[in-house]
Amino acid sequence: MLDNTKPTIAFLLVVHNNPEQVNMFINLLLTYENSYIYVHVDAKNPNMVSQIIKSERVTILPEHYDVQWGDYTQITVNNYLLNYAVTTQHHDFYSLHSGADMAIRPLHEFVSHLNETNCYAYYDAQKLPTTWQYRGGFGRIALNWPKMFRKRAGKHSPRRYLRSLYGRLYGAGIIKGKKLPPEYTFYGGHDWFTISEDCVNDLLAFVDSHPDFESLFIKSLSGAEIYYPTLFEALKSNKKVCNNSNLRYVDWKDRGQDLPPGSPNTCSMSFLDDIIASKKFFARKFSLAYDRKIIEYFLDTCGYKE
Numbered sequence: 001m002l003d004n005t006k007p008t009i010a011f012l013l014v015v016h017n018n019p020e021q022v023n024m025f026i027n028l029l030l031t032y033e034n035s036y037i038y039v040h041v042d043a044k045n046p047n048m049v050s051q052i053i054k055s056e057r058v059t060i061l062p063e064h065y066d067v068q069w070g071d072y073t074q075i076t077v078n079n080y081l082l083n084y085a086v087t088t089q090h091h092d093f094y095s096l097h098s099g100a101d102m103a104i105r106p107l108h109e110f111v112s113h114l115n116e117t118n119c120y121a122y123y124d125a126q127k128l129p130t131t132w133q134y135r136g137g138f139g140r141i142a143l144n145w146p147k148m149f150r151k152r153a154g155k156h157s158p159r160r161y162l163r164s165l166y167g168r169l170y171g172a173g174i175i176k177g178k179k180l181p182p183e184y185t186f187y188g189g190h191d192w193f194t195i196s197e198d199c200v201n202d203l204l205a206f207v208d209s210h211p212d213f214e215s216l217f218i219k220s221l222s223g224a225e226i227y228y229p230t231l232f233e234a235l236k237s238n239k240k241v242c243n244n245s246n247l248r249y250v251d252w253k254d255r256g257q258d259l260p261p262g263s264p265n266t267c268s269m270s271f272l273d274d275i276i277a278s279k280k281f282f283a284r285k286f287s288l289a290y291d292r293k294i295i296e297y298f299l300d301t302c303g304y305k306e
Contacts, residue, residue: 007114028107071147075217093114104278144177145163190246191224249284
């Protein structure tokens, strides 16, 4: 258990739209007195910078990357947030979130959990191969994916069919991918996590000293979902980790929502029982335009008062 019963937590937010909703999440995070929020605003929406709430505990990062779905830029911006926060001031934990996240339990319960468990890292990791496409996920990093494939595509987009064909040809052995370094054991999982300051420092030092590892992900497809679980597993040594839960609820059930491939469901009040039963501390994704009531419900139950 931490000696400090009120650890400092750096909440790292990757945002690209919906400033009203982002501000709701930030205000909720600020209900914990030792929270510090670091916000990366996507280069595609620079006007959003002026719309983020002002607070001495909210920092908008000066660089703005054009983050693309499935692209290495997802790793770039995450590492930028980690590096910026850890060099700004000391924090006990660093928690990465999107602008579409919401706390689903009061922040003091999240803090209590961190105090009681005091893990090096909280994340999801399943050893490859998993049930993922393209040889259980290996194809995501073994292939050099053309830039046109490292973009979100609709259900009936020709680009999506071509991407699938490219990956299937690799799976069938017709296209040969690069040989993966045998010194690394690869894992897959979510690319949202909560980690300790020691873990952040270890991760950034590893990245700086292992350019061969970094180069594997430059032209990967959704490589962040392999990059972080693999790093956490490689760095953990004999340290205590929670590698079967990143403390976040994400809904992948078939609920009839018309979603882009690879996107989780957008939460609504009809999910409420499942969200609460999960006993997680955060959930994603939410949308004011889709269901404002579910966001307002968690703002209220988590203790945010305007």
